[in-house]
Structures are given as C-alpha cells and as structure tokens.
Amino acid sequence: MNQRLTQEQLNQIIAEVQGLQLRQESEFDKPQIQQILQELNLPPELLDEALIQLRRRQALEVQQRRNKLIAFGVGGAIIIAIVGTILFNQQQSSLLANVSAQQDKITLADNRHLQTISRQSNSELFYRVxxxxxxxxxxxxxxxxxxxxxxxxxxxxxxxxxxxxxxxWDTFCRYPINPTAPVGNWKVEMLLEGRKISEETFIVQ
Known part of the structure; x- marks a missing residue:
C-alpha cells in the first residue's frame, strides 16, 4: 500500500477498525447461540423459529415507524391546508369588509332619478349603486x-x-311597480354577503 495518509485519516481508520472489532465481538454465530441456550437449559432446536419471530418483530417495528412518519406527514399536510384555507378566507373577508356604497339612487330604465312614482305607471324601478x-x-x-x-x-x-x-364599480337591481302595489313610503336596501351596504327610500302613490 503506497498511499500515504494524514494523521487525521489514520485516526479515523483506527476508530473504524475498533468499531468493527467491537461489533464482531458483540455478535454471535449460530453454534455459539445454541451453546448459550443449552447452558440456560433452553431447547436449541427452537433457535430457527425464534430467529424468524425476531425478524418478523423487527420488520413490524420498522413498518410501524414508517407508518408513524407517514401519519405525521399526512397530518402536517392537513394542518397546513386548514391553516391556508383559514388565512385565505380571512383575506377574502377582509377584502369584502372594505366594500361600501359611494352613491346610490332610484331611477327608471332611462336612468332618470326619482323619489316618487305612481303605481299606475307599471314602471320598473332600478336601484343603482x-x-x-x-x-x-x-x-x-x-x-x-x-x-x-x-x-x-x-x-x-x-x-x-x-x-x-x-x-x-356600478351595479343595480330592479323591481316592477304595478297598480296593486301599496301606497306609502318604500325602502330598498342592498346587501353584500348578507351585510347591508346601502339603502334608499321612495314613495309610491
């Protein structure tokens, strides 16, 4: 071996060899295990079955750990999605909360402003906001x-x-006044997502 090593590399190799030695010393081969079982008055013929059960248990533990990690991942994704939805809804609610009416009026189809209308006119009223x-x-x-x-x-x-x-933004809604409409003071109100943003009164004669 002509490769030269630094002191740090040599120390790493020594540590690795020591680790391998300790691992080998802590491991037992099948004859050694059978001998230990005999010394403990345990049937050595059950060794193979015990090894199978041990491997199954170890595999089950690995699977359970994997399932836990998957469950944590799915749970985390669900939490992130819920929080994202809440934040999005809060943002949308905040945007809608800022909306208000700048001006409003009652008109006919020709956009002519009025406050009083005859029920005999059979006209369609527009509430323009x-x-x-x-x-x-x-x-x-x-x-x-x-x-x-x-x-x-x-x-x-x-x-x-x-x-x-x-x-x-201009918008409107409409209502037809007919001869059966009760006379008196009427009111129309506009709501955004259930929140009243404007109202106007008019008289039907």
Whole structure:
C-alpha cells in the first residue's frame, strides 16, 4: 500500500477498525447461540423459529415507524391546508369588509332619478349603486330587499356581478311597480354577503 495518509485519516481508520472489532465481538454465530441456550437449559432446536419471530418483530417495528412518519406527514399536510384555507378566507373577508356604497339612487330604465312614482305607471324601478373599494378580479354576491310601507320584504333580488375590473364599480337591481302595489313610503336596501351596504327610500302613490 503506497498511499500515504494524514494523521487525521489514520485516526479515523483506527476508530473504524475498533468499531468493527467491537461489533464482531458483540455478535454471535449460530453454534455459539445454541451453546448459550443449552447452558440456560433452553431447547436449541427452537433457535430457527425464534430467529424468524425476531425478524418478523423487527420488520413490524420498522413498518410501524414508517407508518408513524407517514401519519405525521399526512397530518402536517392537513394542518397546513386548514391553516391556508383559514388565512385565505380571512383575506377574502377582509377584502369584502372594505366594500361600501359611494352613491346610490332610484331611477327608471332611462336612468332618470326619482323619489316618487305612481303605481299606475307599471314602471320598473332600478336601484343603482356605485361601490367603492371593490376587490378587483372577484365576483360579488349581492342582494336587494324591496320593502313595502308595512315593513314586509315583497321582493328579493339575489345575483352575482361580473368579475370586478375597477375598484369603483356600478351595479343595480330592479323591481316592477304595478297598480296593486301599496301606497306609502318604500325602502330598498342592498346587501353584500348578507351585510347591508346601502339603502334608499321612495314613495309610491
């Protein structure tokens, strides 16, 4: 062997040889094990069966450790997914919480603003609302409640907007007034995900 070694490499080799020697000294071959069993008054013929059982038990322990690692991995992935979902929902709720009405008005189809309407006109009313701080890239779930003078909701519009492209966003809902509509002070309110963001009153004569 012409290869030259450093002192550090020599120390490593000495440690490795000592480890191998200790391992060999701590290991027993089959005749030695049978002799030990005889000295303990145990039947040596059961050695092979005992070795099979030992290997099965060791394999089972390895499998159990592997299963635990898999379970921990799956559990960790589920926790990460849950936390991610919660954070995403909180972010979405925060975005929607910022949305409010910048202005609103009651109009007819021609966009003419009004506060009083005759029930004999058979007209369709539009409640037009301009939203501010609308989340760009999202579709908003809106609803309108049309409330008659007795406080009863006689019509509810539920709809989803197109994908929002600007933070200032115009939307509307509508309700047909007919001759059977009760006269008096009416109210219409707009809700975003169940939260009221605007309301307007008008008179039906």
């Amino acid at each position: 301009t939203l501010k701080d609308a989340p760009i890239g999202k579709k908003l779930s809106l609803a309108c409640n049309w409330i008659d003078p007795s406080g009863q909701i006689v019509k509810q519009n539920k709809y989803q907007t197109r994908e929002v492209t600007t933070s200032i």
